[in-house]
Amino acid sequence: MRKCDVVVIGAGPSGSLAASVLQQKGWEVTMLEKQRFPRFVIGESLLPRCMESLEEAGLMNVVEKLGFQKKVGARFYKDGEICDFDFSQQFTEGWSWTWQAPRSELDMALAEEVASRGVNLKYETTVTHIDFGAEKQVVFYTDVAGKEEVIECQFVIDGSGYGRVVPRMLGLDKPSDLAPRMAVFGHVKYDAIHEYDKRIDIVTVTDKIWAWLIPFSDGRASVGFVGVIEAFDHLKDLSDKESLLKLIASSAYIAPKLGDVEFTMEAKKISAYSSAVSRFHGEGFVLTGNSTEFLDPIFSSGVTFAMESGVLAAKLLDRQLRGEAVDWDTEYVAYIQRGVDTFRSYVKGWYDGSLPKIFFSPSSLQQFKDQICSVLAGYVWDESNPFVKKHSRILTTLSKVLDIQMDKPEE
Ligand code: FAD
Structure with missing residues (x-):
């Protein structure tokens, strides 16, 4: 049977950063990814805090080379009024900027880099089952040819995002305490040529719907609309593309910025994406990123939590694999939960x-x-x-x- 020290499920930001930290510490890591990269995933607006995680995982120089649009703040717009946050004017000492990054490119660059450094990355490989044990974990997966394979490891990091592999397998899913919402979004042509494009727009469209506009550096932008599911009832007979066009036209702020809308990817709709879990860790595994809890897109916190949790889980696991005791509840769960709970108050305050x-x-x-x-x-x-x-x-x-x-x- 194949063997390695750690299996990481998913090559999103949480998986790649965790794999990078463990590989740097000398562990043999296999990262199993269901899709072929580049692949689309929503979530292009980063937060300054994630720059620290990228540095810690030794991956900052990889992202720097990609030429992404710089993000220096966030602008909130409502009924003709603007509230502009500039990250250089902050209470906490830290990064004053980050990026607005198409995830297909960001995630692929991170995954390919960790693979080039020695992580065994397998695309189009789906984890189907895990036998957990005190000493070893046996991970079952189907490979690119659809063949069933098995790998044995000491520990599993589940960074499978919306796949939620371990929570689904062990029945750890818990309903979110946030109302189910829907998002309709896509990528459109947009020339980010102004200084004000170095930030994202958060637009109040109606009392039930808000929108994002995230300019990229390559002539595109991400645009999306979010609200409780009933707020989109009037669009239920329309295709995703027709819905998005109608929503764009309904925003007096966004419509003129986009002009004649030209899509660069198919519009998409997703709903009820907020999720939670009853446990973050157990014998032989830890959950990171979206497979733990995902709140809401409003404050762009998803990738930052994915990176933060990936790096922290990997550092703690390194200690454990070296024989040190790790108190996962206080050193991992309580820490991550503290950050999530802070954002939860702001998400609730927004709605x-x-x-x-x-x-x-x-x-x-x-x-x-x-x-x-x-x-x-x-x-x-x-x-x-x-x-x-x-x-x-x-x-x-x-x-x-x-x-x-x-x-x-x-x-
Ligand atoms: P992912 O990036 O989802 O990666 C998980 C990987 O695991 C995937 O590549 C998947 O193919 C793989 N996988 C799944 N199942 C298996 C399996 N069985 N075997 C092997 N591999 C598997 N966040 C932000 O920071 N900024 C934003 O602007 C933002 N906007 C958002 C807008 C919306 C509408 C929504 C719903 C979310 C948004 N998010 C945003 C959140 C963001 O999408 C996630 O938080 C982030 O992608 C989580 O990263 P991750 O590494 O945990 O998982």
């Missing part, structure tokens, strides 16, 4: 209206803007930031204060 209220009350926002900006940049573990430490209450409290101020008669 319950408290966060937009804060964003579009410029005089009140000003005094807290750099602190909120650090959250939006992904620095969600910096507890010296009150907007991280008190995330569960601070947005509601601030929004109530704004309500009182608005009700107060002018003196």
